[in-house]
Amino acid sequence: MSVYDKLKELGITLPPVATPAAAYVPFVRTGNLVFLSGHIAKKDGKPWVGQLGKNMTTEEGKAAARAIAVDLMGTLHAAVGDLNSVKRIVKLLSLVNSTGDFTEHHLVTNGASELFGQVFGDKGAHARAAFGVAQIPTGACVEIELIAEV
Numbered sequence: 001m002s003v004y005d006k007l008k009e010l011g012i013t014l015p016p017v018a019t020p021a022a023a024y025v026p027f028v029r030t031g032n033l034v035f036l037s038g039h040i041a042k043k044d045g046k047p048w049v050g051q052l053g054k055n056m057t058t059e060e061g062k063a064a065a066r067a068i069a070v071d072l073m074g075t076l077h078a079a080v081g082d083l084n085s086v087k088r089i090v091k092l093l094s095l096v097n098s099t100g101d102f103t104e105h106h107l108v109t110n111g112a113s114e115l116f117g118q119v120f121g122d123k124g125a126h127a128r129a130a131f132g133v134a135q136i137p138t139g140a141c142v143e144i145e146l147i148a149e150v
Helices: 003-009 058-080 105-124
Strands: 027-030 033-040 088-097 127-133 142-149
Touching: 003 105, 027 058, 033 058, 033 088, 058 105, 058 142, 088 105, 105 127, 105 142
Parallel strands: 088 127
Antiparallel strands: 027 033, 033 142, 088 142
């Protein structure tokens, strides 16, 4: 099954690439690797604001990370032209806006990791890091960057 068939089966429509909010580009391709800049969580087209452990639950954070994965796939599609050409999702770096005592960053990040597995199968299995941070631009609850091999 093609990546696009899987997306359709999951009811996912890829968004266009978001305009960068500062002095950077959405992606850089070098050799067989594509580096995607960090994408923040959005809800209804606006930053998904919140802090895990304060005013957001782990499940809400997981939903936010999943939404970021959809945005990342839209950017990856723009970068490579065809998601079926992706050989591997190599690595995710996840930043979770959280209180000092919140310890479920890995579970929040699973929202993105699980979707990449559903869409890309074995090619979606990736290395990953998940960190808790004091703040993310615009107050967003989660930010994720991605490296893919094509």
